Amino acid sequence: MIPSILPTYSRAPLEFTKGEGSWLMTADGRRFLDLGAGIAVNALGHAHPALVKALTDQAGKLWHVSNLYQIPQQQALADKLVDATFADTVFFTNSGTESCELAVKMARKFWYEKGDPDRVEIITFSGAFHGRSTAAIAAAGSEKMTKGFGPLMPGFTHLDWGDHDALRAALTDRTAAVLIEPVQGEGGIRALPDQCLKGLRELCDETGALLILDEVQCGMGRTGKLFAHEWAGVTPDIMMVAKGIGGGFPLGAVLATEQAASGMTAGTHGSTYGGNPLACAVGCAVMDHVADPGFLAHVNQVAGQLRQGLEGLIASHPDVFEEVRGAGLMLGIKCKAPNADIVQAGYDAQVITVPAADNVIRLLPPLTLSADEVTEALARLDRAATQASNG
Structure with missing residues (x-):
């Protein structure tokens, strides 16, 4: 029997009840760092005042x-x-x-x-x-x-x-x-x-x-x-x-x-x-x-920090990742392991990424992402890569 929602999506088994800034929360209290931002939509994060x-x-x-x-x-x-x-x-x-x-x-x-x-x-x-x-x-x-x-x-x-x-x-x-x-x-x-x-x-x-x-x-x-x-x-x-x-x-x-x-x-x-x-x-x-120049300066500063960290992540996991692509906070990591596996491992590490063609995972975080959140994102992506590497 066809479900009440037309089955055109392959959805992850995740249901979020609240969002705040760069974070998404589930009903059972888990906090996910959102590097997808609704596929580059939530430019100012969740529930921006x-x-x-x-x-x-x-x-x-x-x-x-x-x-x-x-x-x-x-x-x-x-x-x-x-x-x-x-x-x-x-x-x-x-x-x-x-x-x-x-x-x-x-x-x-x-x-x-x-x-x-x-x-x-x-x-x-x-x-x-x-x-x-x-x-x-x-x-x-x-x-x-x-x-x-x-x-x-x-x-x-x-x-x-x-x-x-x-x-x-x-x-x-x-x-x-x-x-x-x-x-x-x-x-x-x-x-x-x-x-x-x-x-x-x-x-x-x-x-x-x-x-x-x-x-x-x-x-x-x-x-x-x-x-x-x-x-x-x-x-x-x-x-x-x-x-x-x-x-x-x-x-x-x-x-x-x-x-x-x-x-x-x-x-x-x-x-x-x-x-x-x-x-x-x-x-x-x-x-x-x-459109504020100060806001865009923040995007560039945080993007530089994230990209540098991702280069280090790739060097640490050469069996999982291949290269970083993109500009600003529109970044992609070309994977050696199946990108779907990396996305799933990210769910387990409570970090959200988005798959794309050419075996890439996209990182499209809110533009309000902080320097501390970049550090946390890299740590969670590292855990995801380790899990993917260990199979």
């Missing part, structure tokens, strides 16, 4: 009115994002998947309005993850994502990650956009080198193709800058955001330049819940913290 206050204050006033009316909290958050980024305009969604849908529509509508309706092709890359809608799985193109869900939406060209010659050859006058994650998350924490992102921006400028960056997982301070592309000193035309922007409350956004968004006029897109007062009140509180 500023987010609790923003949510409860707004909940006592107004929850939902729809986008038929002005929403002051939405305007405030849009202004914060525009002031802090390349963008001229913002559309609010509920998730990264919805952000992908709009990014694809926006790029194709841009060319349609320019009188080139056949310019619809979007280039994507192996290992990508852009969500689970029909457009998003077609964009990713992997068998794992697409098997059994055909026919797939056409108009995507899939290239191997890091194949520069193939990319140059694929960019033609039919290319509407290039869609890429500056740091792949689900794909195994693979960071695009700065010089490659700069070269991609130059190629798009040469051909006129729009550059769409998926910063759903790597954005909102995760790499030590507000958005990962800032390290390369380039800007996209369109950017997908979600996860950390709501600090745990469902919220996403598409940021764009005025030119890239020029085709999206009244009636071309919409969302019933997107940008509702509750979500945007929380999003404003997140932005007030994450």
